Amino acid sequence: MSGVDRLLERRIGPWSGRVWGLVLNLVANAVALWGVSSVMRTGSGWSWIVVGSAATVACIAVLARPARSPGSDE
């Protein structure tokens, strides 16, 4: 198991890493959409879109990793 896999399955506070990843993804989605709304209203806010979209892609890419068996080298 790699470090990322261990992190996904490890309990951090009340939830597992996977749940925290889902929460982070929601925050990233909101940041990107805040940027879109800002661009539509004022014409500025592209940086929010870039940061939110990049974070969304990163969250999805990590969360899509299937749960490995403990101690496996899959």
Added chain:
Amino acid sequence: MNYPIARKIPRAVLDAEADRLAELADARLHRKLGGYARLAGPGFMGAALTLGAGTLTASMLSGATFGYRTLWLIWLSAGLGLFMMAAMARFTCRGGFRVIPVQNRRHSWVIGSLMTGLVGTAAVAVIFNFGQVALGTHLIESLAPFAGFAFPAEYNWLIYCAVTSWLILSYGRRGGRGTRLVETVMKSGIAVMILAFGAVLLLVGVDWGAAARGFFVPWLPGGGEGLDLFIASSAAAVGVMDWVFFHYAGLGRGWGRRHESLARFDLIAGLFLPFVVVNFLMIGVFAATLFPQGITPDSAPELAAALMPLLGPTWSQILFYTGFLAVPITTTVGMSLAGAMAVHEAFGWEPDTSSWRWKVSALLPQVAFLAAWNARPVWLVIAIAAFLSLANNVVGWSMYLLLNDRELLGADRCRSYLWNLGILLQVTLLNAIAVTYVFNRLGWW
């Protein structure tokens, strides 16, 4: 077999089905597909449920407003939904558990019983049935003059509710034969829709070049309208109620480990293809008729009425109305069954289709007969829409977590990066709906 509705199916029937599946596993492709089509059911029921007044009205509006250009959204939305539906098939066939109690145990009753069962499925069944009854009774009223008499909605709701109630109460009865009867009616309903809308589309003509471009080349209107359309269409085609219904309908058929291939076939042939074909036909009819004239009425009855003068002969109008009538009837039946299953799971009741408790919860959505007088519980619609916008994504999170739960599914958990990716894309779109809903209420969208 831990679902009581399946226990009513005689052992011999289940064994015969399992033997047939084993035979089909090594059969030639065309025999295999034919055999699977006869054995499939929950997927077709899911399509019949999903293809309701709301979905078809959206397609009619889309065709009348944008022509063929949004056809690509149909297969994208239905295709994205398949990843989550495959997860439900995994829970049914390999997990063998009932998902709402498991959610209660692993993720709290707020997510299981409340968000998935009571709000995401049961309340939606009641509220959305108002739209089905309004459309169904309007269509009966529109069809009656072709037979030479008037039959207003204020009276014909009795026929609509009697027919749908009979089907709803047939489910799970007579040793599984009632379930097969309902499945056959749902399959026939989809066939009627395809034949009727297909014939009407051939009559009005198709611009195949524009249709092909619309089907394969993504296009959206500019600005916020385009983003709204994309988010709503791509995330909302298959929702919590569809997930729950497919899972429990499979359990009700006694599906187990040997049925997963059948379940996947059912998802593609029973759910995906009918959804895409019926929406394609509906968009095509309106793209070929109202779109060139710039006519964009607001509601399904207005859209249908505006279409009638353009259809020409009387028989084509009857055909369109008949095909359209199958839409609310099958959706009322599917939603009512989903609602009853969800209510029982949410309260921990054992579903017994011959009990009064089952009958009352299955017929609860029929309170929508009030829609025959244009009555709609507007405050309830707003409340449910708000709760759904904010809760659907969390239920999606819960399903994703269950699919990746080592303790729950062991070796049967998700092992595919692509499968998880598809689910996460749908979850992200559901997140976007929740976020835009909040932004909208705050005046930021």
